[in-house]
Amino acid sequence: MAPSFREILNSGNFVVTSEIGPPKGTNIEKMLHHIDLLKDKVAALNVTDHQSSVMRFPSLGGCLAIKERGGDPILQMTCRDRNRLALQAELLIAYTRGIRNVLCLTGDAVPVGDHKEAKGVFDLDSVQLLRAIRQMESGKDLGGNDLDGAVEFCAGAIVTPEARPIEPQLIKFEKKVESGAEFFQTQAVYDLDNFAEFMQYARKFPVKILAGIVLLVSARMARYMNENVPGIFVPQYLIDELASAPKGEAVNRGIEIAGQMIATLKKESLCDGVHIMAIGREELVPEIMEVAGLSSSKSQT
Amino acid sequence: MKSITKQKPFDEIKEQLDRFDRVYITGCGTCATMTRTGGREEVMDMKGRLEELGKLVTGSTVIPTACDEMTEVAISEDKGAIQNANCILVMACVLGVHRVSLYIDKPVIPALDTLFIGVEDSPGDFREVCAQCGQCVLGETAGICPLTACHKGLLNGPCGGTNNGKCEVDREKDCAWTLIYQRLEAQGRLDLMRKYHAPRNSNVTLSPRMIKITSQA
Ligand code: SF4
Ligand code: SF4
Numbered sequence: 310m311a312p313s314f315r316e317i318l319n320s321g322n323f324v325v326t327s328e329i330g331p332p333k334g335t336n337i338e339k340m341l342h343h344i345d346l347l348k349d350k351v352a353a354l355n356v357t358d359h360q361s362s363v364m365r366f367p368s369l370g371g372c373l374a375i376k377e378r379g380g381d382p383i384l385q386m387t388c389r390d391r392n393r394l395a396l397q398a399e400l401l402i403a404y405t406r407g408i409r410n411v412l413c414l415t416g417d418a419v420p421v422g423d424h425k426e427a428k429g430v431f432d433l434d435s436v437q438l439l440r441a442i443r444q445m446e447s448g449k450d451l452g453g454n455d456l457d458g459a460v461e462f463c464a465g466a467i468v469t470p471e472a473r474p475i476e477p478q479l480i481k482f483e484k485k486v487e488s489g490a491e492f493f494q495t496q497a498v499y500d501l502d503n504f505a506e507f508m509q510y511a512r513k514f515p516v517k518i519l520a521g522i523v524l525l526v527s528a529r530m531a532r533y534m535n536e537n538v539p540g541i542f543v544p545q546y547l548i549d550e551l552a553s554a555p556k557g558e559a560v561n562r563g564i565e566i567a568g569q570m571i572a573t574l575k576k577e578s579l580c581d582g583v584h585i586m587a588i589g590r591e592e593l594v595p596e597i598m599e600v601a602g603l604s605s606s607k608s609q610t
Numbered sequence: 611m612k613s614i615t616k617q618k619p620f621d622e623i624k625e626q627l628d629r630f631d632r633v634y635i636t637g638c639g640t641c642a643t644m645t646r647t648g649g650r651e652e653v654m655d656m657k658g659r660l661e662e663l664g665k666l667v668t669g670s671t672v673i674p675t676a677c678d679e680m681t682e683v684a685i686s687e688d689k690g691a692i693q694n695a696n697c698i699l700v701m702a703c704v705l706g707v708h709r710v711s712l713y714i715d716k717p718v719i720p721a722l723d724t725l726f727i728g729v730e731d732s733p734g735d736f737r738e739v740c741a742q743c744g745q746c747v748l749g750e751t752a753g754i755c756p757l758t759a760c761h762k763g764l765l766n767g768p769c770g771g772t773n774n775g776k777c778e779v780d781r782e783k784d785c786a787w788t789l790i791y792q793r794l795e796a797q798g799r800l801d802l803m804r805k806y807h808a809p810r811n812s813n814v815t816l817s818p819r820m821i822k823i824t825s826q827a
Contacts, residue, residue: 389762393809415769418761418779429762436766437809451809469770477791480803481767488806496770539773 314353314381314410315463318492318517323575324582325603326383326494326519327594328355329375331366340366341374343591348380350595353410355494355584358385362422369399372408383465384408387416392432393441393451400445404460411462412494413438413485436481439464439488465492468518469540470507471500479510486514494584496540497523499547501573508579517581520574524587524597525563528552564593568600575601612729613641613677613703614736615648615722624663626719627697632666634695635721636685636710638676638702645736647722648672648701656701656721668694676706682713692716744814750802752793757810759786765807 317324327350329343347354356371372382384403386396400411419429433441441451448459466485472478482493493511498504498520511518523541525531528551531543547566554562571583587594627633635653642648650672657667669691673684685692692698697717700707704724711718726738741758747765748755757763761779768787771778775788794800815821 415762415764418771418777420779431762431764432812433809434762434764434766435769436806440806467770472768472770472772473774474788474791476795477768477772477787477803478770480791480800484766484804484806539771539778 311381313463314383315491317352318463318581323603324517324519325351325585325598326353326355326582327351327585327587327591328357329371329591330357330360330589331368331371333363333365335366337366337374340371341378344371344375344378344380346592347594348375348378350598351585352582353381353383355383355385355412358387358414358416359390359422360417362389362417362419362424364422364424369403369408372403373406376407381410382408383410383412385412385414386438387414388431388433388435388438389416389419389429392430396433396438397441397445397450400442400460400462404462409461409463410465411442412465412467413442413490414467435466436484436488439466439485439490443489463491464489465494466490467496468493468511469496470498470504471496471542472540475507482511483514486516490516492517492519492581494519495521497521497534497538497586499541499543499570501570501579505577505579519582519584520580522567522571522583522585522597524567524585524590524593525551526590527559527563560590560593564596565600567597568602571597571601571603575603612644612727612736613705614725614728614738615642615645615703616725617647617652617701618721618723620659623699623719623721627660627663627665627699630665630695630697630717630719632668632695633660633697633699634668634688634692635660635670635699635701636676636706637670637672638706639672639674640676642676642702642706642722643672644730646734648676648706653701656699660699668692673702673706676700676702677709679709681706681709685710685713743810744819745811747807750805751790752797752799752802754786754790754793756786756790759784759789761786765810767803 327347331340354375356368358368359365368385372384375382413435415435419427442462442464445460448456450456468482469478528548531548534541535543551559551562574580585594635656637648637653653670657670660667669688671688673681697719698714699719699721700710701721707720728736728738730736738758740755743757756765761777772785772788775785777783777785794803
C-alpha cells in the first residue's frame with residue numbers, strides 16, 4: 310500500500326503538496342485534468358474551500374474526485390460556512406470515503422467574496438475545529454455523545470510567517486499545535502531570511518512545516534498581492550525581475566523564481582517541505598518542480 | 611448605552627406610507643436625538659418632506675425617552691392628532707417603535723433602522739461595543755470585545771487576515787486581536803491570550819431572549 314500522507318510527513322524526506330482550485334459551476338474537466346497531472350507528482354493535493362469567499366464547487370467534491378483517481382487529498386475546511394453540526398457531519402462523510410487529511414482554517418471574511426450579503430457562520434474557529442477532530446477521534450462528538458464509528462485524520466493548519474505584527478500569529482500557532490495540528494502549510498513566503506527566522510522558532514514544536522510557494526505570473530500580480538492580500542510581501546527586487554522580463558516571459562520568470570526558492574529551502578533544510586499554489590495555473594506546477602530539481606515521485610528524497 | 615440608528619432610505623419610507631394619507635410622527639429625545647436621526651429637527655424635516663408628497667401630517671411630538679413607560683403619557687397628551695392620523699411614523703429605535711405600538715392601536719411604521727448598541731467616540735462617530743452574547747469575556751481581553759470588534763467574532767486569537775494591525779474586511783478598521791494583543795502586552799497579561807476558549811454557547815438564553823431577575827447573589 311502507498312504510504313499515507315502522515316507517513317510521508319514523518320519520513321524525513323522533503324515533502325511537496327500542491328492545491329487544486331475547483332470550478333465555479335459543474336464543468337469539472339479542467340479540475341480533473343489538473344488532478345490527473347499532479348496526483349502522482351506530489352504527496353497530497355489540497356482542494357480549496359470557497360477560497361476568498363467566492364462560491365465554488367466544494368472542497369469535499371474535489372477531494373472525492375482525487376480519491377477516485379488514486380491521489381491523496383487534503384480536505385480544506387473553513388469555519389465560515391458551516392456550524393459545528395455541519396462541520397462534524399462533513400468529517401464523517403470524508404472519513405467514510407477514505408479522506409484522511411484535513412486542513413483547518415478560519416476562512417476568509419464573507420464581504421471579501423462574491424456573496425457579500427451572506428451570513429458568516431464562525432460558530433467554531435480553526436483552533437476549536439482542530440480540537441473537534443481530536444474529540445471525534447476519541448469517539449465523541451462535540452455534544453459529548455458517543456459516535457457509532459469514530460474518525461481519524463492527519464490534521465493541519467496554516468500560519469502566516471510574514472504577518473505584522475507577528476507575535477499574535479505565533480501565539481495562535483502555538484494554540485493550534487496544542488490543539489492537535491500535525492502539519493502547517495504557510496501563507497506565501499518570499500523573504501527567505503524572515504522565513505528562516507520563523508523556522509528557527511517553529512522548529513521547537515513537534516510539527517512539520519511546509520513553506521507556501523505562490524507562483525508569481527506578472528509584476529502586476531505581485532503588486533496586487535502586496536496591496537491586497539494580508540500577510541504576503543513580495544520584495545521589490547522580485548517585482549523588478551518580473552517587470553524586466555520580455556513580453557510573455559514573465560510567467561517563465563515566475564516559474565524560475567518559485568523553483569529556485571524551493572531548491573534553496575530544500576538545500577539548506579530550512580523546512581520540511583513546500584506547498585505549491587499556482588492559483589489557476591496548476592498545469593505549471595510540474596515545471597516549477599522541475600526547476601526545483603524535485604523528482605516527480607510521491608516520496609521525495 | 612445608546613441605540614444607534616440610521617434613517618431608512620426615503621423611498622422605503624414612502625413605500626411603507628403608500629396607503630396612508632394622514633400621518634402622525636413621533637421622534638425620541640434620547641438616543642435618536644443624539645444620533646441626529648429622530649430629534650426635533652429631523653422630525654420637522656420629515657414633516658416637510660411628507661407634506662411635499664401630499665400627505666397630511668396631523669401632528670408630531672418628540673417623546674423624551676421613547677423606550678420607557680412614560681411614552682404612554684406623552685402620547686395621551688396628543689390624543690386628538692393621533693386619532694386623526696391613519697398611521698404613526700416612529701423616528702426612534704426599535705425599542706421606541708415597540709413602545710408606541712403597545713399604546714396606539716394604529717399601524718406603526720419605523721422610519722429608522724436600528725443598527726447596534728454603541729458609544730460615540732467623537733461627534734458623529736459611533737462604534738458597536740457589545741453584541742449582548744450573555745457570556746462576557748472582556749475580563750480576559752483587556753476590555754475589547756472579540757465577538758463585536760473582530761469581524762469574525764473569533765475567540766482564540768487573530769485570523770490570517772490581519773494586515774499591519776488592520777482587518778481584512780476594511781483597511782480603515784483596526785484588527786481587534788491586534789488591539790487586544792497590544793493592550794494585554796502593555797498590562798503584562800499576555801498569558802491570557804494563550805488560554806484556549808471552547809466553542810461558545812449560542813443559546814445562553816433561548817431566543818426570543820427573556821429573563822426574570824430576582825434578588826439573588
Ligand atoms: S463578550 Fe462582548 S458581546 Fe459578550 S457581553 Fe462581553 S462585550 Fe458583550
Ligand atoms: S483581521 Fe482581526 S478583526 Fe479582522 S477578522 Fe481577522 S482577527 Fe478579526
